[in-house]
Amino acid sequence: MALNVVLIGPPGAGKGTQAERLAARLNVPRISTGDLLREAVAQGTPLGGLVRAVMARGELVGDDLMIEVVRERLERPDAAPGFVLDGFPRTVGQAEALEGLLAGRGPLTVVEIRVPEAEIIRRLGARVVCRACGLNATPDEAASGRCGRCGGGLGQRADDSAGVVRERLRVFARDTQPLVEFYRGRSLHREVEGTGTPDEVYAALERTVTEAGR
Ligand SMILES: [Zn+2]
Numbered sequence: 111m112a113l114n115v116v117l118i119g120p121p122g123a124g125k126g127t128q129a130e131r132l133a134a135r136l137n138v139p140r141i142s143t144g145d146l147l148r149e150a151v152a153q154g155t156p157l158g159g160l161v162r163a164v165m166a167r168g169e170l171v172g173d174d175l176m177i178e179v180v181r182e183r184l185e186r187p188d189a190a191p192g193f194v195l196d197g198f199p200r201t202v203g204q205a206e207a208l209e210g211l212l213a214g215r216g217p218l219t220v221v222e223i224r225v226p227e228a229e230i231i232r233r234l235g236a237r238v239v240c241r242a243c244g245l246n247a248t249p250d251e252a253a254s255g256r257c258g259r260c261g262g263g264l265g266q267r268a269d270d271s272a273g274v275v276r277e278r279l280r281v282f283a284r285d286t287q288p289l290v291e292f293y294r295g296r297s298l299h300r301e302v303e304g305t306g307t308p309d310e311v312y313a314a315l316e317r318t319v320t321e322a323g324r
Pocket of ligand 1: 240243245257
C-alpha cells in the first residue's frame with residue numbers, strides 16, 4: 111500500500127474530505143497547505159512570521175516559502191511513516207522540490223481526481239461550508255444548518271458565485287495543468303474518477319492507493 115500520497119484535482123473535487131479519510135485509513139497525517147500556513151502564522155514561528163508578512167502584503171506565498179513550510183512539516187515524527195498531501199505541490203517547481211524532500215523515503219504516488227468542468231461549476235455553485243471552521247457541509251448538515259464538527263452556522267462560500275468559480279477554474283487550469291502534465295505518463299501517476307458520490311470516489315481512491323504500493 112502506498113503511504114506517501116499526493117492528491118491533485120480541481121477545486122470542488124472534494125479533495126480535502128477524501129484526503130482526510132484516506133489519511134485516517136493509512137494512519138498517516140493529512141497535510142493540507144492551507145492548514146499548515148494558518149498554523150505557522152498562529153504559532154508565530156520564524157517561518158510563520160515570513161508567511162504572515164507575505165499575506166499582509168496581500169501576496170500569495172511563493173514556491174520557496176511554501177516548500178520550506180512543507181519541508182518542516184514532513185520532518186515531524188508523525189510523518190515518518192507517510193502522509194497524504196493536499197494542496198501541495200501546486201506548481202512544477204514545487205513538484206520538483208518535493209522529489210528532493212522525499213529522498214530516502216518510500217515511493218510517492220500521485221492520485222489525480224478527475225472531474226469534468228461542468229460538474230465542478232455545478233458543485234461549487236451549490237457548496238455550503240461552516241462559517242466557523244470552514245468544513246464542507248454534508249447534505250444532512252446543510253439541511254440542519256449546523257456544522258457537524260463544531261456546531262457553527264453554515265453558509266455559501268463567498269468565493270463560490272458563478273463568475274468567481276469560473277475564474278478559479280481558469281487559474282487552476284493555468285497553474286495546475288503543467289503540474290498534471292508533469293506527473294501524467296510517469297509510473298507514480300494514478301487517476302480516479304471524481305464524478306461519483308463521495309463514498310464511491312473514496313472507494314476508488316483507496317483501491318488505487320492499495321494497489322499502488324504493491
Ligand atoms: Zn464547523
